[in-house]
Amino acid sequence: MTGTQVTWDKVVGTALGLYIHIPFCEKKCSYCDFRTGSYEPAVAGRYARALVREVETFRARGRHSADTVFFGGGTPSLLIPAQLESILAALHEAFEISADVEITLEANPGTLEPEKARAFRSLGVNRISLGVQSFDDAELRRLRRTHDSGAARRAVSSLRRVGFQNFNLDLILGVPGQTDQSWRNNLKQVAELAAPHLSVYMLELHEGTHLFSDYLRGTANLPAEDQVADWYLETVDFLTGLGYNHYEISNFALPGRECRHNLKYWNNEEYIGFGLSSHSHWRGLRFWNEPALLRYLERVKATGEAVAGSEVAQPSERIFLGLRKTEGVPLREVEGRVERFFEAGLLERVGDRVRLTRRGILVSNEIFAQLV
Numbered sequence: 392m393t394g395t396q397v398t399w400d401k402v403v404g405t406a407l408g409l410y411i412h413i414p415f416c417e418k419k420c421s422y423c424d425f426r427t428g429s430y431e432p433a434v435a436g437r438y439a440r441a442l443v444r445e446v447e448t449f450r451a452r453g454r455h456s457a458d459t460v461f462f463g464g465g466t467p468s469l470l471i472p473a474q475l476e477s478i479l480a481a482l483h484e485a486f487e488i489s490a491d492v493e494i495t496l497e498a499n500p501g502t503l504e505p506e507k508a509r510a511f512r513s514l515g516v517n518r519i520s521l522g523v524q525s526f527d528d529a530e531l532r533r534l535r536r537t538h539d540s541g542a543a544r545r546a547v548s549s550l551r552r553v554g555f556q557n558f559n560l561d562l563i564l565g566v567p568g569q570t571d572q573s574w575r576n577n578l579k580q581v582a583e584l585a586a587p588h589l590s591v592y593m594l595e596l597h598e599g600t601h602l603f604s605d606y607l608r609g610t611a612n613l614p615a616e617d618q619v620a621d622w623y624l625e626t627v628d629f630l631t632g633l634g635y636n637h638y639e640i641s642n643f644a645l646p647g648r649e650c651r652h653n654l655k656y657w658n659n660e661e662y663i664g665f666g667l668s669s670h671s672h673w674r675g676l677r678f679w680n681e682p683a684l685l686r687y688l689e690r691v692k693a694t695g696e697a698v699a700g701s702e703v704a705q706p707s708e709r710i711f712l713g714l715r716k717t718e719g720v721p722l723r724e725v726e727g728r729v730e731r732f733f734e735a736g737l738l739e740r741v742g743d744r745v746r747l748t749r750r751g752i753l754v755s756n757e758i759f760a761q762l763v
């Protein structure tokens with residue numbers, strides 16, 4: 392362990408968010424630098440048992456309340472229902488889970504056939520986040536996704552058929568070879584599907600990815616940054632025109648469908664992560680687990696947990712996390728620290744709050760880096 396030692400004394404606070412990391416995928420996407428491995432049933436079974444053990448170990452620190460659970464990855468929809476059931480049972484045993492809990496599971500089209508979706512629904516999952524990324528088949532191939540746009544549309548209708556009222560579609564903006572026309576077609580499909588929640592991310596280039604190799608070879612065919620910025624602003628106008636609340640830089644929700652779990656991150660609230668690489672924020676500390684699968688499994692087997700490092704949470708985090716929300720942060724929390732951004736037209740005052748301007752959103756990473 393590095394940094395500050397985690398101490399586990401009694402905490403009093405609001406309900407926790409619980410994050411469960413599932414690090415398996417069918418195949419590596421071209422842009423992805425997450426630490427994921429390919430799905431093998433025996434390894435996934437061992438991993439699910441380690442997750443259960445890690446959750447049981449946490450139980451020794453008291454039975455705390457929780458009101459959101461998020462299965463992220465990776466591709467959590469690759470889990471078989473029995474594995475998900477054992478993890479959820481352990482969570483219910485270890486935490487006081489509220490009756491109106493939001494339980495999200497990330498899924499890829501093609502990995503969530505109706506039978507599995509029904510089984511997950513009956514186990515208590517009530518929100519699905521579907522990695523659609525694009526409705527253009529050529530773009531999906533360039534991203535090395537395992538599905539086509541038809542699979543995404545079929546997945547949405549089967550989610551509705553089995554009773555998921557609440558679901559998100561992930562889309563990526565700035566895909567190699569993306570054109571004005573293909574992006575507009577994406578928006579058209581999104582409007583037709585009327586998903587309760589949408590996440591629109593701008594593609595980022597990470598070293599070590601297939602896309603990065605293409606970039607070095609000069610064959611990535613990435614749209615110009617200015618073009619992507621225009622598409623982003625056009626998307627914001629289009630979706631807000633359809634009645635979506637643009638509540639966070641990349642996130643849009645129909646009324647009441649904001650993701651409660653992710654809001655905990657942006658509100659600087661407390662959450663506990665289980666699984667390799669997962670992060671936690673609790674009792675004024677941020678701590679994180681082993682990132683390598685075998686070490687994670689060995690450590691959980693030996694000690695029941697796999698914390699690899701920790702540090703004291705910084706007050707500035709509250710500001711830059713809060714500024715991700717379009718409602719911004721209270722003026723009193725940032726006074727004296729952000730005046731230069733007002734002058735540059737990147738932040739604005741609205742009543743007693745401060746928020747990013749449209750221009751500010753486009754350079755938000757630079758602003759947050761300066762705030763840290």
Ligand code: SF4
Nearest residue numbers: 416419420423464465
């Ligand atoms: S499915 Fe998601 S986590 Fe897996 S490789 Fe693709 S982008 Fe990465």
